[in-house]
Amino acid sequence: MNIRFLGTGAADFSPLLETEFKNKLDNNARRSSAILIDETVLIDCGPHTLDSFRIQGLDCTKVTDLLLTHFHDDHYDRNNIAKLAKYCPHPLRMWYHADASPEPIENVEFHPVKPLETFKTDKFQAVALSANHTEFPLHYDIEIGGVKLFYGCDGAWLLNDTFYAMMHREYQCIILDGTVGDYNGDYRLGEHNSIPMIRLMAESFRTQNVIASNGILCISHLARTLHKPHEETAASLAKEGFVIAYDGMMLTI
Ligand SMILES: [Zn+2]
Numbered sequence: 001m002n003i004r005f006l007g008t009g010a011a012d013f014s015p016l017l018e019t020e021f022k023n024k025l026d027n028n029a030r031r032s033s034a035i036l037i038d039e040t041v042l043i044d045c046g047p048h049t050l051d052s053f054r055i056q057g058l059d060c061t062k063v064t065d066l067l068l069t070h071f072h073d074d075h076y077d078r079n080n081i082a083k084l085a086k087y088c089p090h091p092l093r094m095w096y097h098a099d100a101s102p103e104p105i106e107n108v109e110f111h112p113v114k115p116l117e118t119f120k121t122d123k124f125q126a127v128a129l130s131a132n133h134t135e136f137p138l139h140y141d142i143e144i145g146g147v148k149l150f151y152g153c154d155g156a157w158l159l160n161d162t163f164y165a166m167m168h169r170e171y172q173c174i175i176l177d178g179t180v181g182d183y184n185g186d187y188r189l190g191e192h193n194s195i196p197m198i199r200l201m202a203e204s205f206r207t208q209n210v211i212a213s214n215g216i217l218c219i220s221h222l223a224r225t226l227h228k229p230h231e232e233t234a235a236s237l238a239k240e241g242f243v244i245a246y247d248g249m250m251l252t253i
């Protein structure tokens with residue numbers, strides 16, 4: 001499974017994205033969080049997702065499926081989804097929380113899913129999982145050819161049903177919301193993770209076989225204003241075995 005990071009930021013976007021970094025990626029001017037799996041499965045489509053396709057020279061007409069984590073503006077940009085669907089030679093399948101009622105979009109096939117529901121296409125098998133966030137949030141367990149990925153952006157901690165579903169899955173990769181930096185006392189405790197929260201979760205991931213022994217715990221959705229510069233954060237957390245995502249990063253698992 002190839003995972004391409006199209007964006008790794010939270011909603012506090014750098015104003016430099018409109019100027020200096022309009023046509024290039026930068027580790028400290030992160031774009032709206034989204035990943036592309038095997039060139040065809042997109043998770044989230046925010047305000048910068050199509051820019052990231054363009055800058056990285058990726059072909060967005062190959063996208064067959066869009067999995068939405070929730071409906072905050074930095075993850076769901078209706079205009080960009082409409083543009084993406086227009087480029088697609090086939091109807092774009094959009095998967096999202098069944099309680100949401102998005103407006104119809106031309107050439108988009110709507111597939112509402114409920115927490116704990118399994119769904120399948122010719123490309124992947126996935127399970128929608130409850131998330132501790134707002135705007136109809138879901139995490140996703142995605143499996144392709146026996147390789148398992150957990151994507152949890154946005155959300156804080158893990159809800160009980162979700163953690164039970166993750167136990168013994170031995171994910172090859174877990175991507176978590178790391179909005180808040182390496183400090184305690186932030187008010188976002190109930191909607192986003194901080195690095196100390198991820199440290200606590202990582203220990204249980206290991207003891208409960210949530211993550212494979214050689215699995216990658218990757219942190220994304222980092223708020224520019226709540227973190228030190230990327231290079232500093234990445235170097236210090238690499239010592240603890242965490243991978244800090246950056247725009248344009250590729251993971252093969
Ligand atoms: Zn977000």
Ligand SMILES: [Zn+2]
Nearest residue numbers: 070072133154
């Ligand atoms: Zn959000």
